[in-house]
Amino acid sequence: MKVHEYQAKELFARYGIPVPPGTVVTSASDAEAAAATVGKPVVVKAQVLVGGRGKAGGVKIAKTPAEAREKASQILGMDIKGETVKKVLITEAVDIAHEIYVAVIMDRRAQKPLVMGSADGGVEIEVTAKENPSAIQRVWVDPLYGVHPFAARRLAMALARDAELAKPMADIIQKLYTLYDEVDASLAEINPLVVTTDRRVLALDAKLNFDDNALERHPDLEAMRDLDAEDEGEVRARNEGLSFVRLSGNVGCVVNGAGLAMATMDLVKHYGGQPANFLDIGGSSRPEKVVAALSIILQDTSVKSILFNIFGGITRCDDVARGLVTAFAQMNLKLPVVVRLTGTNEKEAREILRQVPAIHPAETMDEAVKKAIALAA
Amino acid sequence: MLADSRSKKGNRNVSMPIDRNTRLVVQGITGRDGSFHAAQMAAYGTNLVAGVTPGKGGSKFDNTVPIFDSVHEAVDATGANTSVIYVRAPFAADAICEAADAGVRLVVCITEGVPVRDMLRVVPFLKERGARLLGPNCPGLIAPNARVKVGILPASIVQPGSVGVVSRSGTLTYEVVYQLTRAGMGQSTCIGIGGDPVIGTNFIDCLRLFQADEETEAIVLIGEIGGSDEEEAAAFIKEKVSKPVVSFIAGQTAPPGKRMGHAGAIVTGGSGTAADKIAAFAAVGVPVAKIPSEITSLVASAAPALKRAS
Numbered sequence: 001m002k003v004h005e006y007q008a009k010e011l012f013a014r015y016g017i018p019v020p021p022g023t024v025v026t027s028a029s030d031a032e033a034a035a036a037t038v039g040k041p042v043v044v045k046a047q048v049l050v051g052g053r054g055k056a057g058g059v060k061i062a063k064t065p066a067e068a069r070e071k072a073s074q075i076l077g078m079d080i081k082g083e084t085v086k087k088v089l090i091t092e093a094v095d096i097a098h099e100i101y102v103a104v105i106m107d108r109r110a111q112k113p114l115v116m117g118s119a120d121g122g123v124e125i126e127v128t129a130k131e132n133p134s135a136i137q138r139v140w141v142d143p144l145y146g147v148h149p150f151a152a153r154r155l156a157m158a159l160a161r162d163a164e165l166a167k168p169m170a171d172i173i174q175k176l177y178t179l180y181d182e183v184d185a186s187l188a189e190i191n192p193l194v195v196t197t198d199r200r201v202l203a204l205d206a207k208l209n210f211d212d213n214a215l216e217r218h219p220d221l222e223a224m225r226d227l228d229a230e231d232e233g234e235v236r237a238r239n240e241g242l243s244f245v246r247l248s249g250n251v252g253c254v255v256n257g258a259g260l261a262m263a264t265m266d267l268v269k270h271y272g273g274q275p276a277n278f279l280d281i282g283g284s285s286r287p288e289k290v291v292a293a294l295s296i297i298l299q300d301t302s303v304k305s306i307l308f309n310i311f312g313g314i315t316r317c318d319d320v321a322r323g324l325v326t327a328f329a330q331m332n333l334k335l336p337v338v339v340r341l342t343g344t345n346e347k348e349a350r351e352i353l354r355q356v357p358a359i360h361p362a363e364t365m366d367e368a369v370k371k372a373i374a375l376a377a
Numbered sequence: 378m379l380a381d382s383r384s385k386k387g388n389r390n391v392s393m394p395i396d397r398n399t400r401l402v403v404q405g406i407t408g409r410d411g412s413f414h415a416a417q418m419a420a421y422g423t424n425l426v427a428g429v430t431p432g433k434g435g436s437k438f439d440n441t442v443p444i445f446d447s448v449h450e451a452v453d454a455t456g457a458n459t460s461v462i463y464v465r466a467p468f469a470a471d472a473i474c475e476a477a478d479a480g481v482r483l484v485v486c487i488t489e490g491v492p493v494r495d496m497l498r499v500v501p502f503l504k505e506r507g508a509r510l511l512g513p514n515c516p517g518l519i520a521p522n523a524r525v526k527v528g529i530l531p532a533s534i535v536q537p538g539s540v541g542v543v544s545r546s547g548t549l550t551y552e553v554v555y556q557l558t559r560a561g562m563g564q565s566t567c568i569g570i571g572g573d574p575v576i577g578t579n580f581i582d583c584l585r586l587f588q589a590d591e592e593t594e595a596i597v598l599i600g601e602i603g604g605s606d607e608e609e610a611a612a613f614i615k616e617k618v619s620k621p622v623v624s625f626i627a628g629q630t631a632p633p634g635k636r637m638g639h640a641g642a643i644v645t646g647g648s649g650t651a652a653d654k655i656a657a658f659a660a661v662g663v664p665v666a667k668i669p670s671e672i673t674s675l676v677a678s679a680a681p682a683l684k685r686a687s
Binding site: 106108109111112113125126143144181184186211212213214216217243245247255256257258259260261262263266267268269270275278280311312313314315342343344364365366 | 549550625667
């Protein structure tokens with residue numbers, strides 16, 4: 001799960017990481033009022049979950065409250081990579097002397113959290129990694145100790161190159177790690193962490209991603225989820241216990257298991273078709289899950305055929321077949337449906353599916369995919 | 378004594394993790410999944426010696442298998458050396474640590490949804506005790522020649538033989554194993570390592586096992602997007618694996634930044650793409666199947682001497 005900058009900054013503030021004061025607003029007039037309260041030039045920042053808002057024109061400086069109103073009205077409603085801007089953050093514009101990058105990520109290879117820092121702040125870390133890899137400092141963390149104070153000091157010194165500034169910076173690094181650890185984050189990033197001309201150290205931006213598997217123990221974080229910014233189908237799927245990602249093709253896919261679901265999408269593409277989605281109906285599939293899966297896929301009017309690829313292990317093929325029968329009865333399905341069911345209770349499933357003559361059966365994954373593509377054309 | 382850390386630190390041996398010496402304890406044996414799969418494993422031929430559900434000690438599973446309150450008691454009473462875990466995600470990390478602390482040598486965690494933060498603490502705990510972890514979020518493993526399975530892989534699709542299969546996926550593994558079986562290519566051991574970002578046993582660990590295993594003549598490796606385990610496996614194959622390896626990578630059409638079902642299956646910041654992984658295998662001479670149904674023919678040409686069932 002991702003949260004907006006203003007939400008991440010709330011958590012930063014709770015952990016004692018200094019952030020410039022800001023107000024989040026949803027209208028141009030509120031933006032003007034918020035800028036008037038600041039009493040100095042402000043930055044108007046689009047609050048979106050996608051990256052690259054700066055390049056898209058979603059971050060603008062305003063010298064006066066009237067200008068803040070004008071900029072906010074330009075930014076609110078703007079489309080940034082498919083996400084509509086509904087909120088802007090009004091925050092004090094600070095005079096920057098030096099920009100730094102600092103983040104905590106999970107290093108899958110080392111199986112440890114990793115604190116990364118670069119004296120080239122304001123640049124995406126992937127760019128720095130490519131163009132100036134030696135600028136990146138790395139500190140691996142033993143989760144039983146956290147970031148040792150000495151390690152935070154060394155990293156801060158390398159980034160700040162100034163003993164006096166290194167002290168608050170080391171403090172921020174340790175707090176950022178504590179936050180990362182305590183909230184089950186998968187990424188905690190400050191880019192840029194700035195030194196102002198009056199020598200304050202401030203987190204000018206804030207990015208937090210959370211481990212979806214841990215949200216059950218953080219109801220306060222789950223409450224921060226912005227359902228408006230997420231795909232409606234993806235939200236519904238999550239509520240139904242399905243895993244769904246929308247793509248742009250016309251062959252709707254219903255598969256059990258993430259690996260098989262990816263391989264099915266790939267196979268659709270391989271045979272010249274375009275998958276409409278990734279959908280994993282999961283392990284023990286009750287008939288209701290099949291109905292839910294179909295109704296989510298059918299919301300997308302570009303879908304022209306539906307492909308079921310089920311390999312029964314824990315999933316029982318007859319459960320899926322019963323779900324299909326129910327779905328046909330309830331939903332007035334007009335699209336062609338290709339079904340391939342193999343594995344546990346396959347024979348029972350075949351018997352059940354005879355009730356639905358509109359279903360196109362297939363023996364193998366390849367045959368099913370080819371049929372679904374032909375029917376979508 | 379609450380934690381006696383009875384197991385000795387030692388080098389991991391390279392014999393296959395399950396065989397006829399496997400003595401299995403099922404953690405969460407009274408739950409819906411645990412009881413179903415305990416029966417399935419026993420029916421296949423696995424030596425199921427104990428179950429554990431805290432609070433249900435003293436009762437029996439299926440009127441025959443004793444149930445204990447703790448893994449320590451189960452190990453003391455039955456000599457269990459392997460554990461499989463079906464408990465809910467919030468309790469899975471503790472169950473893994475309990476098994477390792479009780480002296481179990483192989484811990485297989487089927488549970489999906491274990492937080493990464495928990496796994497970062499579990500992995501070193503197990504290393505200290507010299508126990509091997511498979512998973513979490515994995516289907517387990519099956520050894521058709523020995524008729525032993527630990528986990529949820531369906532026994533109906535496997536066949537005794539000499540192809541070793543290792544995969545990050547569940548049902549995609551079933552698909553590939555099913556196709557191998559239909560082509561007469563039986564399997565020595567099939568191992569599902571799991572779809573999470575932090576797992577106990579990775580591709581390299583399994584390649585090392587298959588290379589040393591006398592029953593295995595050829596290896597099928599099924600990877601997917603996310604992380605760099607496949608790239609590291611490719612480098613390892615070049616240095617240390619002389620047996621033929623064939624691979625397949627799922628997720629070529631996955632959009633970046635989106636988690637594709639598995640917690641670990643995500644392309645982030647341009648890394649972890651299927652294209653990178655395919656290139657890494659191609660660079661070390663490992664044939665990569667474009668589609669799953671191509672795998673059997675690639676195995677046949679990479680391992681022409683492979684014994685085939687009729």
